[in-house]
Amino acid sequence: MAPSPDPADFLTSGLRRLVRDIDASSGGEMFGLDHIVCGSSRLAGFGRDRVEYRGIDVARLVQDHSFEAVVWLLLTGDLPSPEAEADVMAVLAESAAVDQAAIDALSSLPLRTRPLEMLSLAVAMLSCFDPADEDRTAPATQSQVWRILAQLPVLLSCGLDGTGRSASVSGEPPPASLAASFFRLACGPLSAHRSLQELSPVEERAMNTVLICQCLTELRPACFAARFFGSTVRDIVPSLRSAASLYVAQLRNDPYEWTGRHLRRLTSPADAEQWLSRRPDGTLPFGFTDTAADPRCVLLKTAADQLLGCPERIRIAACARRLETRMAQAGWHPTMDWDTCVVLTLLDIPVDRMSLIVALSRLAGWAAQAIEQSASGVSLMPQLQYAL
Numbered sequence: 001m002a003p004s005p006d007p008a009d010f011l012t013s014g015l016r017r018l019v020r021d022i023d024a025s026s027g028g029e030m031f032g033l034d035h036i037v038c039g040s041s042r043l044a045g046f047g048r049d050r051v052e053y054r055g056i057d058v059a060r061l062v063q064d065h066s067f068e069a070v071v072w073l074l075l076t077g078d079l080p081s082p083e084a085e086a087d088v089m090a091v092l093a094e095s096a097a098v099d100q101a102a103i104d105a106l107s108s109l110p111l112r113t114r115p116l117e118m119l120s121l122a123v124a125m126l127s128c129f130d131p132a133d134e135d136r137t138a139p140a141t142q143s144q145v146w147r148i149l150a151q152l153p154v155l156l157s158c159g160l161d162g163t164g165r166s167a168s169v170s171g172e173p174p175p176a177s178l179a180a181s182f183f184r185l186a187c188g189p190l191s192a193h194r195s196l197q198e199l200s201p202v203e204e205r206a207m208n209t210v211l212i213c214q215c216l217t218e219l220r221p222a223c224f225a226a227r228f229f230g231s232t233v234r235d236i237v238p239s240l241r242s243a244a245s246l247y248v249a250q251l252r253n254d255p256y257e258w259t260g261r262h263l264r265r266l267t268s269p270a271d272a273e274q275w276l277s278r279r280p281d282g283t284l285p286f287g288f289t290d291t292a293a294d295p296r297c298v299l300l301k302t303a304a305d306q307l308l309g310c311p312e313r314i315r316i317a318a319c320a321r322r323l324e325t326r327m328a329q330a331g332w333h334p335t336m337d338w339d340t341c342v343v344l345t346l347l348d349i350p351v352d353r354m355s356l357i358v359a360l361s362r363l364a365g366w367a368a369q370a371i372e373q374s375a376s377g378v379s380l381m382p383q384l385q386y387a388l
Helices: 009-026 058-064 067-076 082-095 100-107 115-128 138-161 178-187 201-214 221-232 236-250 255-265 269-278 296-306 311-329 336-346 351-376
Strands: 044-046 051-053
Touching: 051 058, 051 067, 058 067, 058 201, 058 296, 067 082, 067 138, 067 178, 067 201, 067 351, 082 138, 100 115, 100 138, 115 138, 115 236, 115 351, 138 178, 138 236, 138 351, 178 201, 178 351, 201 296, 201 336, 201 351, 221 236, 221 351, 236 351, 255 311, 255 336, 255 351, 269 311, 296 311, 296 336, 311 336, 336 351
Parallel strands: none
Antiparallel strands: 044 051
């Protein structure tokens, strides 16, 4: 049988696609968004010896300002005046009341629910009761972020403690700052061995350092989720919900909980060294990098050193430093997450709520990312090539 003068359609189509793929490969075309610059940000700057938020060294922010002032900086671009910061504190105190219907809904979740799993749900519930949920102007969006920051610890506390009532109902004094509010959330209104009133100034400064250092990171997946929604909808709540959901999904096996639990179990620096040597590769799976350390690690280590003063804390800090020394011998350096975990362990934060504290601090950064992306007018919706 004589061959057909014309090749089959599927063969022609396949050859053309193969030629296109070869041309694309030789031309350096990449699939996916890795290493593709989609915009620029003024929120953060990362150098060898310093990290900046809005052009201000984080070391200066930790030394001279509160977490509330840093949130104001991220949302507006400037540090608040003393009068504006006082107004913020008043707004936070006034906004801390949560509708009882939201409290009842979160309190009815199964007791086995992980603390972190409640975060995105709590954000969504608060938006349902927000008095200005239809206002999409910049001032209204900033005010909504402040209300969410004030109300989240109250609502989450009710859900986690299963009381179904807020601290105002139980007669406890309101926290004086977001650092104190987050601490109350983590440790409970009245833990077995301490109360909120016993949070010393040094401890509050340490918590403040954690919140400031953790509130803004490089473009991690949760940050991109916030920016993506910020580029497509003029509503801060979907941005915060998507970022929180992605953060929670990534921490299904919570590395903060794992690290904090082991730090508490180690009995001495020698025990820490032996434990590390027994691990299959002799290294830790979380909190270390083979590149230069984040300058914020120095700030967190200083906060940890200032917390020492009792045998328990000295033991934990000594074990952590011994592990760092061993890891450094293998070429690994502590990350901000490791030093955060050390500080939270020294503060006696329950291990299953450490990641929740980090998430609450990053919520401010996620909001700033979404707001900046929305203002830029740059769409993050990629183009998709279909098969046919």
